[in-house]
Amino acid sequence: MxxxxxxxxxxxxxxxxxxxxxxxxxxxxxxxxxxxxxxxxPSNPVAPEASSKPSAATEAPKSKGIPPKPDAAAQAKYIAALTAIDPDIVNTKPDKAVDRGRNQCETIANFPKDDQKQIDLTNQRFTSPNHPDGFGPATAAKIRDAVHTHLCPTY
Structure with missing residues (x-):
């Protein structure tokens, strides 16, 4: 949400x-x-005991919705993966890219066997001033894979 x-x-x-x-x-x-x-x-939906775990990005949340924010190491790997695909995806806004990725995790959880739906929603979610309509299906698939790998690998 x-x-x-x-x-x-x-x-x-x-x-x-x-x-x-x-x-x-x-x-x-x-x-x-x-x-x-x-x-x-609460402003931080992550339970206090969850924040003491080593890496929230590598553990599945109790209900597969939006995962907690990744730790610094996981976030750095995720941003590097997006930048390698196309630097305009992050567009100097790493926090926005993380939020979009966490929201995309919910789509991955809700439509686990519907690759086309995941890619379509990735393309709608990840936009930039130079790509107001998304980056296209091929790049959206790569973005979705980076999200899945780095933010919610257990989904």
């Missing part, structure tokens, strides 16, 4: 909780008891 989607979901949950707290008990006519708002989602 990307940041915008997570924010939208959290907003809807909070709004719904707020609306239900404003009602009244239909049987007694008394105001409904106030319920505390839901706790805000």
């Amino acid at each position: 990307n940041h915008r989607t997570a924010t939208a979901v959290l907003t809807v949950v909070m709004a719904t909780a707020g609306l239900t707290a404003c009602g009244s008990d239909k049987e007694t006519g008394q105001p409904a008891p106030k319920t505390p708002p839901p706790a805000a989602a």
Whole structure:
């Protein structure tokens, strides 16, 4: 789930909780008891015990969704692999390339046997000012392979 989607979901949950707290008990006519708002989602979805593991990129998360951010060594190898394919993929924004790759891992997990879907979504996800429509299917396949190898090899 990307940041915008997570924010939208959290907003809807909070709004719904707020609306239900404003009602009244239909049987007694008394105001409904106030319920505390839901706790805000932590800014770092990785559990504290997970951050002490040697390499989050080499271990499968409990549910195959978006993996945790890679450690510095795994990130460096991933960025080097993308740069070797085409330097414009990273385009001086390694954090953005990592985020796109982590999101691509979710696609790999959700469509494990659908190479065409994985490649199509890679091509849509990895864009740059010089490649606003993606890098094309052949390069997208290489990007997908780099993501799979370096960010979520157990998917």
